[in-house]
Amino acid sequence: MAEKSPQELIQIDFTPPPRNWMNPAVDFEARRGTWSYPTGVKSLEYLGMPNPREWSPTDADWKLPENWQQIIHDGFKDLLKKYRTLEVFMDICVRCGACADKCHFFIGSGDPKNMPVLRAELLRSVYRQDFTTAGKILGSLAGGRELTEEVLKEWYYYFFQCTECRRCSVFCPYGIDTAEITMMARELMNLVGLNINWILEPVANCKRTGNHLGIQPHTYKDNVEFLVDELEEVTGIKLDPPINRKGAEILFVIPSADYFADPGTYTFVGYLMLFEHIGLDYTLSSYASDGGNFGLFNSAENLKKLNWKIYHEAKRLGVKWILGGECGHMWRVMHQYMDTMNGPADFLEVPVSPITGTVFENTISTKMVHICEFTSDLIHNNKLKLDKSRNDNLRVTFHDSCNPARAMGFLEEPRYVIENVCNHFYEMPENTIRENTFCCAGGAGLGNDENMEMRMRGGLPRGNAVRWVRDHNDVNRLACICAIDRATLPALCDYWAPGVDVSGIHEMVGNALIMEGENERTTDLRGEPLVPEKEEQDDV
Amino acid sequence: MGALISLVAVAGLALLAAVGASTGDGLRFVLGVIIPGVAFAVFVGGIIFRVVHWAKSPVPFRIPTTTGQEKSLPWIHNSELEAPSGLVGVIGRMALEVLVFRSLFRNTRVEILPEKEKVNYIADKALWAAAMAFHWAMLIIVLRHFRFFLQPVPAWVEMLEKVDGFFQVGLPVYYGTTFLMVLGLAYLLARRFFDAKLRYISLPTDYFALYLLLGIALTGIVMRHIEKIDVVHVKAAIVGWASFQAIVPIGVGLWYFVHVTLVSALLIYFPFSKLVHAPGVFLSPTRNLANNNRVRRHINPWNPDIIGHTYAEWEDEFRDKLKASGYPLEKE
Numbered sequence: 001m002a003e004k005s006p007q008e009l010i011q012i013d014f015t016p017p018p019r020n021w022m023n024p025a026v027d028f029e030a031r032r033g034t035w036s037y038p039t040g041v042k043s044l045e046y047l048g049m050p051n052p053r054e055w056s057p058t059d060a061d062w063k064l065p066e067n068w069q070q071i072i073h074d075g076f077k078d079l080l081k082k083y084r085t086l087e088v089f090m091d092i093c094v095r096c097g098a099c100a101d102k103c104h105f106f107i108g109s110g111d112p113k114n115m116p117v118l119r120a121e122l123l124r125s126v127y128r129q130d131f132t133t134a135g136k137i138l139g140s141l142a143g144g145r146e147l148t149e150e151v152l153k154e155w156y157y158y159f160f161q162c163t164e165c166r167r168c169s170v171f172c173p174y175g176i177d178t179a180e181i182t183m184m185a186r187e188l189m190n191l192v193g194l195n196i197n198w199i200l201e202p203v204a205n206c207k208r209t210g211n212h213l214g215i216q217p218h219t220y221k222d223n224v225e226f227l228v229d230e231l232e233e234v235t236g237i238k239l240d241p242p243i244n245r246k247g248a249e250i251l252f253v254i255p256s257a258d259y260f261a262d263p264g265t266y267t268f269v270g271y272l273m274l275f276e277h278i279g280l281d282y283t284l285s286s287y288a289s290d291g292g293n294f295g296l297f298n299s300a301e302n303l304k305k306l307n308w309k310i311y312h313e314a315k316r317l318g319v320k321w322i323l324g325g326e327c328g329h330m331w332r333v334m335h336q337y338m339d340t341m342n343g344p345a346d347f348l349e350v351p352v353s354p355i356t357g358t359v360f361e362n363t364i365s366t367k368m369v370h371i372c373e374f375t376s377d378l379i380h381n382n383k384l385k386l387d388k389s390r391n392d393n394l395r396v397t398f399h400d401s402c403n404p405a406r407a408m409g410f411l412e413e414p415r416y417v418i419e420n421v422c423n424h425f426y427e428m429p430e431n432t433i434r435e436n437t438f439c440c441a442g443g444a445g446l447g448n449d450e451n452m453e454m455r456m457r458g459g460l461p462r463g464n465a466v467r468w469v470r471d472h473n474d475v476n477r478l479a480c481i482c483a484i485d486r487a488t489l490p491a492l493c494d495y496w497a498p499g500v501d502v503s504g505i506h507e508m509v510g511n512a513l514i515m516e517g518e519n520e521r522t523t524d525l526r527g528e529p530l531v532p533e534k535e536e537q538d539d540v
Numbered sequence: 541m542g543a544l545i546s547l548v549a550v551a552g553l554a555l556l557a558a559v560g561a562s563t564g565d566g567l568r569f570v571l572g573v574i575i576p577g578v579a580f581a582v583f584v585g586g587i588i589f590r591v592v593h594w595a596k597s598p599v600p601f602r603i604p605t606t607t608g609q610e611k612s613l614p615w616i617h618n619s620e621l622e623a624p625s626g627l628v629g630v631i632g633r634m635a636l637e638v639l640v641f642r643s644l645f646r647n648t649r650v651e652i653l654p655e656k657e658k659v660n661y662i663a664d665k666a667l668w669a670a671a672m673a674f675h676w677a678m679l680i681i682v683l684r685h686f687r688f689f690l691q692p693v694p695a696w697v698e699m700l701e702k703v704d705g706f707f708q709v710g711l712p713v714y715y716g717t718t719f720l721m722v723l724g725l726a727y728l729l730a731r732r733f734f735d736a737k738l739r740y741i742s743l744p745t746d747y748f749a750l751y752l753l754l755g756i757a758l759t760g761i762v763m764r765h766i767e768k769i770d771v772v773h774v775k776a777a778i779v780g781w782a783s784f785q786a787i788v789p790i791g792v793g794l795w796y797f798v799h800v801t802l803v804s805a806l807l808i809y810f811p812f813s814k815l816v817h818a819p820g821v822f823l824s825p826t827r828n829l830a831n832n833n834r835v836r837r838h839i840n841p842w843n844p845d846i847i848g849h850t851y852a853e854w855e856d857e858f859r860d861k862l863k864a865s866g867y868p869l870e871k872e
Contacts, residue, residue, distance in 0.1 A: 010654045016740035082842055084597040085825050091590075092820035095746055097731075097738050098643075098667060101650040107659065112740050121741070134812055141545070143743040169605045173637070173644045173671075174817055175826035177605060207849050208857070217858050218865040244867055286867070287854050300600075301846065308848030316851050316870075336603055340838045362612045366834040373612055380615060407603070409610030409623030409831055416616070431648055431661035435607040435622070464659040 051193025108457030267504030328482030442488030463496025586811025674724025
């Protein structure tokens with residue numbers, strides 16, 4: 001946990017330092033709690049990535065390859081040839097500053113290099129120096145800066161202090177997307193062995209076992225059975241979810257956290273109950289056991305490799321189409337990258353709901369449907385027996401996850417589901433939801449414990465908005481459709497808005513579903529009593 | 541510091557022009573004919589080079605930033621201008637962005653009240669208003685200048701002048717855009733001076749562009765309202781220039797040469813500076829692409845030919861465990 005109290009942390013000094021930003025100096029020792037540990041040797045070696053070695057950002061010597069400047073220069077040149085985004089975004093920023101206070105890390109830290117404009121300038125200054133005529137001639141007068149080891153260290157610090165949430169790109173008059181710039185900077189740092197363990201160990205795990213947590217197939221099965229047994233205790237119904245079953249109609253892909261840890265596990269059983277309720281012909285896969293993809297955060301190559309297994313498994317199992325669970329960055333990958341990277345999915349069929357007959361026209365190319373789209377359609381066609389009052393102990397607000405909101409426009413589907421399974425739903429203030437949503441501050445690989453102070457700082461805008469609905473509407477449940485949210489928001493709520501729990505939406509669907517042959521429910525899926533305690537009732 | 545260097549640079553340019561023009565016909569010819577000609581060529585060539593260069597680099601992924609509801613189920617109302625599902629929506633979205641600075645209009649300012657433990661977001665349209673005032677005023681002023689390039693003066697130019705000089709104040713009439721442009725620029729400059737955040741991020745080049753534009757506007761005002769220079773001579777000079785007749789401008793005064801030199805500097809500077817945001821915004825992939833990723837496959841021209849860890853490799857590695865757990869296997 002962050003060592004500072006919320007009252008201390010919120011005293012934020014927005015006065016920029018007197019020192020010109022072009023002179024870099026990051027004291028990693030003094031700034032513990034705001035950066036992430038570097039990747040371990042084993043993971044880099046397993047992935048065949050450059051410069052595996054033992055090192056720490058607090059070391060004076062980062063053990064870079066001898067010609068590291070040349071490596072980065074060549075890498076930069078290569079990326080400029082491959083990405084129009086990078087070229088255009090390097091050239092057109094006017095430093096109007098509209099993005100500045102849109103970043104949760106800037107709001108929570110006051111560190112001017114967390115303004116998206118300046119984060120990008122860290123890279124842009126080197127671009128000018130190396131790749132523009134004006135920069136080559138005029139140097140710093142034209143905003144150019146030589147890539148020194150100090151500058152590189154600053155890259156490591158600040159490009160692993162961006163969660164690629166894209167909030168700044170909503171406000172930028174040219175749509176400059178810092179997520180894209182951060183990804184590029186991280187690609188460059190990969191070339192000389194600067195990356196963080198919280199990203200690449202999961203990537204290595206995922207390559208080997210199919211999921212980021214490194215859960216092997218026998219454990220996968222055990223976990224699923226354990227969760228199904230727990231569900232039986234609460235509801236009296238016994239489920240037997242199919243795994244790796246050939247010939248199923250639908251392959252269901254989820255983030256691995258959903259079958260690993262609370263509170264994602266409740267969402268997991270919520271999915272399974274839904275499928276049982278409607279008699280869906282589906283299968284899970286312990287090979288394609290993670291739709292999440294940490295490759296997105298720093299390497300297009302890893303991204304493609306990890307994502308490749310989804311279509312591969314769909315083909316092997318002979319399913320007709322793919323359904324995806326609640327996960328933010330997974331859905332950015334499935335929506336914006338999968339078809340381009342690993343398509344065309346011409347061996348699959350256009351997704352049709354077997355229950356309602358609805359053709360999912362918006363997925364005719366990728367053949368992958370979001371579970372909230374699927375469930376919305378079921379509810380809209382009255383195919384679910386729901387008892388909303390079973391969620392009456394919950395007063396719910398909804399956190400739009402960055403990627404579904406700003407990379408898909410996925411705003412109404414989750415709200416429609418919530419409103420149909422809960423009686424008490426309250427929105428957070430409008431500048432903090434939908435396309436303006438604030439990040440959990442733990443995405444893009446930053447949700448690790450060593451980075452906790454920065455997570456709590458970056459979590460201030462989200463936490464403060466949750467606190468607001470907690471105080472005004474007695475909200476006690478923060479719903480979200482993202483596994484990283486479910487992993488990071490509990491700590492954030494404990495810190496900024498104690499008393500608010502976090503859950504996925506399909507946990508609440510599971511609570512409300514009237515299952516055939518179930519026992520009378522006295523508790524929700526978490527085993528919490530459905531009827532609020534006596535004294536709380538008196539309050540109302 | 542950056543602000544000062546740039547001020548010296550722009551003032552130096554102006555001074556050079558004035559001194560040069562006062563030496564006689566030789567330099568007047570250079571300043572009034574040669575330099576503007578070169579500048580115009582550099583401007584056009586530079587912009588074409590830029591845009592072609594950008595356009596040549598691939599767009600590997602379709603990554604629009606969505607700012608509204610996607611098109612999904614037919615009964616969910618989608619926002620075509622914020623998350624366009626096709627070309628029409630994209631054109632609409634780009635039009636809003638380019639014509640009325642849609643994204644800048646969203647601008648908010650954060651305010652933290654530590655004692656109340658409250659974070660507020662306050663609508664802040666000042667930057668948007670100043671940007672709109674400056675850009676639109678400049679466009680209209682540039683269009684009004686066609687009076688000097690075309691003979692006879694087209695009706696639409698006269699119309700613009702009439703509307704722009706609607707209030708009929710002063711002689712010659714003061715144009716509304718004159719004030720809007722200067723006020724807009726003054727605000728954009730002032731925030732770089734007085735907003736600590738802005739001062740911190742501003743580079744010398746940020747000031748340079750503003751000084752240059754202000755210099756151009758102010759010299760124009762001096763010519764029209766203070767010097768009241770003879771428009772007939774100006775027109776003769778510019779029409780001559782535009783029709784490639786190499787004649788030395790006469791009867792136009794020193795301010796004319798300063799004005800034209802600053803404009804030339806701007807034209808030359810434009811393609812090689814942040815001012816290329818003007819054509820650049822059209823090529824921004826987060827804005828100019830439709831959010832139809834799951835409907836139409838986007839092709840990456842350099843999509844690398846790599847595959848992931850195959851099922852067969854996975855089954856081989858975990859065969860014993862898979863068997864023990866009773867999984868169906870491809871190979872026994």
